[in-house]
Amino acid sequence: MQVKSTVNAAGRKVPLLINGEKVVPFRGVGKHKPTGRKYAPPIPSCTDYPPDGNKVLASLGEALRKCGLRDGMTISTHHHLRDGDLIANRVFEIAREMGVKDLVWFPSASFPCNEPLIKYLEDGTINRIEGSMNGPLGRFVSEGRMKGTAVLRSHGGRVQAIQDGEVKIDLAVLVAPSADSFGNARGTGGKSACGVIGYAKPDSMYATKVIIVTDNLVDIPCYPMEIEGNYVDYVVVVDKIGIPEKIVSGTTEITKSPDRLLIAELTASFLELSGILTDGVRIQAGAGGTSLAIGVFIHEILKNKGWRSAFGFGGSTKYMVRMLEEGQMGYILDAQAFDLDAVRSVEENPLHVPYPVFNAYNYHSKGNLTSMMDIMILGATEVDLNFNGNVVSHSDGYLLHGIGGWQNCLHARNVILPLPLFRDRIPVIVDSVTTLCGPGELIDVVITERGIAINPLRKDLIRRVKGSGLPLTTIGELKEEAENICGKPSKPEFEDRVVAAVKWVDGTVIDVVRQIKTKK
Amino acid sequence: MKNAFAGNTGPKVRSDCGVTLEIKHKGGITIDLKSKVGTLYGESISALCREVLAHFMIRDAELLVEDSGALPFVIMARLEAAIKKLTDSDREYLPVMLKTNIYSTEADRTRFSRLYLPGNNPALMINAGLHSADGIILDLEDSVAPEKKDEARLLVRNALRQIDFRGAERMVRINQGKTGLEDLKVLIPNNVNLVLIPKCDTAEQVQELDSEINKIRTERKLKNRTFLMPVVESAYGVENAFSIAGASENVVAMAIGLEDFTADLGVQRTLEGSESFYARTRIVNAAKAARIQPIDSVFSDVADIEGLTHNVARSKALGFEGMGCIHPRQIRVINKGFAPSAEETEKALKIVLAWEDAKNRGLGVVALGTKMIDAPVVARAMKTINLAVKLGMIPADRKKE
Numbered sequence: 001m002q003v004k005s006t007v008n009a010a011g012r013k014v015p016l017l018i019n020g021e022k023v024v025p026f027r028g029v030g031k032h033k034p035t036g037r038k039y040a041p042p043i044p045s046c047t048d049y050p051p052d053g054n055k056v057l058a059s060l061g062e063a064l065r066k067c068g069l070r071d072g073m074t075i076s077t078h079h080h081l082r083d084g085d086l087i088a089n090r091v092f093e094i095a096r097e098m099g100v101k102d103l104v105w106f107p108s109a110s111f112p113c114n115e116p117l118i119k120y121l122e123d124g125t126i127n128r129i130e131g132s133m134n135g136p137l138g139r140f141v142s143e144g145r146m147k148g149t150a151v152l153r154s155h156g157g158r159v160q161a162i163q164d165g166e167v168k169i170d171l172a173v174l175v176a177p178s179a180d181s182f183g184n185a186r187g188t189g190g191k192s193a194c195g196v197i198g199y200a201k202p203d204s205m206y207a208t209k210v211i212i213v214t215d216n217l218v219d220i221p222c223y224p225m226e227i228e229g230n231y232v233d234y235v236v237v238v239d240k241i242g243i244p245e246k247i248v249s250g251t252t253e254i255t256k257s258p259d260r261l262l263i264a265e266l267t268a269s270f271l272e273l274s275g276i277l278t279d280g281v282r283i284q285a286g287a288g289g290t291s292l293a294i295g296v297f298i299h300e301i302l303k304n305k306g307w308r309s310a311f312g313f314g315g316s317t318k319y320m321v322r323m324l325e326e327g328q329m330g331y332i333l334d335a336q337a338f339d340l341d342a343v344r345s346v347e348e349n350p351l352h353v354p355y356p357v358f359n360a361y362n363y364h365s366k367g368n369l370t371s372m373m374d375i376m377i378l379g380a381t382e383v384d385l386n387f388n389g390n391v392v393s394h395s396d397g398y399l400l401h402g403i404g405g406w407q408n409c410l411h412a413r414n415v416i417l418p419l420p421l422f423r424d425r426i427p428v429i430v431d432s433v434t435t436l437c438g439p440g441e442l443i444d445v446v447i448t449e450r451g452i453a454i455n456p457l458r459k460d461l462i463r464r465v466k467g468s469g470l471p472l473t474t475i476g477e478l479k480e481e482a483e484n485i486c487g488k489p490s491k492p493e494f495e496d497r498v499v500a501a502v503k504w505v506d507g508t509v510i511d512v513v514r515q516i517k518t519k520k
Numbered sequence: 521m522k523n524a525f526a527g528n529t530g531p532k533v534r535s536d537c538g539v540t541l542e543i544k545h546k547g548g549i550t551i552d553l554k555s556k557v558g559t560l561y562g563e564s565i566s567a568l569c570r571e572v573l574a575h576f577m578i579r580d581a582e583l584l585v586e587d588s589g590a591l592p593f594v595i596m597a598r599l600e601a602a603i604k605k606l607t608d609s610d611r612e613y614l615p616v617m618l619k620t621n622i623y624s625t626e627a628d629r630t631r632f633s634r635l636y637l638p639g640n641n642p643a644l645m646i647n648a649g650l651h652s653a654d655g656i657i658l659d660l661e662d663s664v665a666p667e668k669k670d671e672a673r674l675l676v677r678n679a680l681r682q683i684d685f686r687g688a689e690r691m692v693r694i695n696q697g698k699t700g701l702e703d704l705k706v707l708i709p710n711n712v713n714l715v716l717i718p719k720c721d722t723a724e725q726v727q728e729l730d731s732e733i734n735k736i737r738t739e740r741k742l743k744n745r746t747f748l749m750p751v752v753e754s755a756y757g758v759e760n761a762f763s764i765a766g767a768s769e770n771v772v773a774m775a776i777g778l779e780d781f782t783a784d785l786g787v788q789r790t791l792e793g794s795e796s797f798y799a800r801t802r803i804v805n806a807a808k809a810a811r812i813q814p815i816d817s818v819f820s821d822v823a824d825i826e827g828l829t830h831n832v833a834r835s836k837a838l839g840f841e842g843m844g845c846i847h848p849r850q851i852r853v854i855n856k857g858f859a860p861s862a863e864e865t866e867k868a869l870k871i872v873l874a875w876e877d878a879k880n881r882g883l884g885v886v887a888l889g890t891k892m893i894d895a896p897v898v899a900r901a902m903k904t905i906n907l908a909v910k911l912g913m914i915p916a917d918r919k920k921e
Binding site: 426 | 535556557558560561562564590591646847848849
């Protein structure tokens with residue numbers, strides 16, 4: 001079947017229909033403004049719910065049946081239990097037993113633990129995944145083996161899609177480390193504590209049916225609740241929702257690689273010498289080893305200067321918690337807790353606050369947190385000569401990562417990408433990104449172990465670090481250096497078939513991923 | 521038909537490859553490539569392998585390449601090593617010598633930090649030049665297993681041609697005995713600035729290697745000098761320290777290796793180091809007497825930065841002018857520790873100024889605060905100032921202010 005396609009504002013060829021639905025091609029940053037009203041789920045009535053508030057059912061199967069699970073439904077889950085989640089796979093196992101077909105799985109992210117779902121994709125229980133794809137799932141999709149077309153969205157893009165009615169969730173199955181019989185739920189307490197469950201909130205509000213699954217039923221009220229019981233249909237209590245040691249890393253650690261430490265150090269120096277790092281600065285960095293090292297260096301600088309960051313936005317780690325506890329950070333606003341120290345801190349410290357993704361990342365809202373951040377430290381698999389970034393695929397064309405909050409975070413005031421110039425012979429700076437996830441106009445600085453390239457659009461930054469002694473270079477020189485060392489890489493070959501669409505934060509299609517041409 | 525393997529494979533191996541070669545009598549070349557970067561570099565890897573095989577006039581062979589992202593110079597070295605296990609070819613397949621890699625160094629340049637890199641591990645070499653060590657040592661001795669000596673030598677040779685160490689002094693630590701002579705033959709033509717002589721016991725040892733190097737330099741018409749740094753690692757060597765230090769005008773520094781030295785003494789090496797105090801001071805004294813740099817042993821606990829800092833301070837106080845590094849994170853601590861501190865420089869400047877001022881006014885006795893200044897104090901202060909100028913810590917004309 002030939003699907004009509006067009007070239008979008010980023011110069012990428014994209015189809016006009018995906019999974020049979022019309023889509024809007026990317027029009028440029030801030031150019032697409034939808035009209036109309038937000039989507040809303042059906043109106044419920046208290047008559048249909050027990051007056052004593054007890055919504056507990058005996059099993060997940062019963063809950064799924066009572067919710068009317070049937071062919072073609074969209075089922076959502078959240079990823080706060082990360083690689084330790086035991087429930088998402090179970091939902092599709094039950095669906096398979098019930099003989100249900102063509103489901104759409106709409107997770108806020110997937111993990112290696114979700115690999116068993118491949119068999120349900122193969123037997124037709126699941127039609128497609130709309131969400132991040134990691135490892136084996138990404139490989140499965142890239143090889144064209146999934147029936148439907150994957151749709152990749154950022155964390156904020158997912159909220160936007162739910163709110164705008166692009167994705168209508170029939171059934172949200174939301175695991176909760178603590179919940180009461182009415183369905184109030186939170187991410188702390190119990191044996192499967194993950195800190196926060198903020199990514200589940202939009203699902204609870206917009207899904208037609210909502211099931212809370214917990215292994216820690218507490219008395220009403222489960223306080224402070226991140227998910228409110230008035231949105232919840234059923235509560236299921238099971239032995240175990242997750243494997244604790246896989247939910248949070250016991251501890252996150254800064255990188256030990258001397259090269260990555262060098263990149264981290266350069267990044268901290270850049271932030272200091274450019275004047276971006278100031279008293280009251282707002283910081284967001286990830287939980288990768290290099291980002292953590294940057295956080296530690298930033299902490300040192302703040303301490304030495306007697307400065308304080310007004311707030312940091314999580315994913316939180318022990319390093320961020322240390323800044324909060326030692327007084328170099330005013331608040332941690334948090335979307336997910338990555339290690340045990342972070343989980344403890346959310347529980348104990350009133351300045352460590354679970355922060356709703358609506359307020360943080362949603363682009364179709366009255367402003368959001370990302371554009372207020374001063375320092376945004378992000379990664380990428382590739383950056384090209386126009387500073388365009390890729391986070392979902394590798395240079396060999398395989399889909400291997402989710403977007404996470406990456407696209408949303410590009411709206412920060414200073415977007416810094418500390419990256420190795422090459423990874424095991426694979427250059428990170430390329431002529432043109434394999435998959436476009438973020439337009440170069442939003443990426444300000446690329447920092448490698450062999451030099452710092454500032455986006456020419458940021459004349460102010462270029463001026464501020466001139467003569468600073470930092471190893472300044474251009475993105476073109478970095479690319480050349482990488483190719484001098486590694487050799488010029490060949491490009492992967494693709495079939496015409498689109499296996500995944502990458503949405504921009506406003507719901508438009510910024511690029512697609514095509515099926516890998518496998519060598520015979 | 522026997523086959524040969526060279527290189528490294530396994531789940532933890534990065535930036536390296538393993539090649540298994542079987543030379544045949546017919547059937548042409550077949551290459552089985554298993555590469556992590558096959559999509560991007562598969563064709564160029566196969567083409568490179570064919571070129572190397574053709575260079576050694578091998579027309580029929582089966583080649584298995586298990587690649588974990590090895591750079592071309594690594595693949596070349598691995599394949600050449602496998603070929604040389606099966607043939608007695610004395611040809612070489614040389615990657616291009618980068619223009620940036622041809623430079624000479626000065627006999628009296630600073631040698632605070634020198635980073636040891638295991639000679640058969642390419643992953644650690646590629647970015648080694650980024651960490652600002654004064655010297656980079658490609659080590660063929662203790663860090664390379666006996667059965668890997670031949671392939672490591674070729675890898676080191678290619679690294680010397682292809683990796684930009686960004687102005688660091690290009691050093692190699694060769695093996696002892698015959699293997700060491702083979703090391704020199706292959707490596708010296710590739711712009712080696714300095715050769716470390718391990719387990720050096722006598723001046724004759726130094727002179728033998730020095731004349732070997734000179735022979736190679738004459739044969740190959742090499743212009744740049746190759747300096748020598750004997751490493752004294754035994755009680756006997758310590759007793760011969762002064763003659764070793766003066767064995768050749770190419771000896772610019774002398775180091776002590778404490779692991780082997782304490783083993784030779786039959787004592788434990790301690791953090792505080794009283795068991796090697798005599799040896800270290802003997803080395804310092806011998807080196808200073810011969811007007812070369814005394815260099816201290818490596819500090820082996822990579823994680824203990826505080827311990828290293830103390831160790832550097834003690835080492836500097838004894839008179840050492842540098843130390844080996846086994847991890848890049850040690851470099852900065854060592855460079856900073858051996859450089860004059862801001863306070864030291866400031867004090868030295870004050871002393872020299874007071875001295876000159878007194879001289880101009882015709883005063884015989886000079887005092888700074890309550891302390892007498894005499895000629896040796898001034899001489900020491902001048903050394904500190906000259907070092908600070910050399911390191912760019914103060915401008916050359918600072919003392920005129």
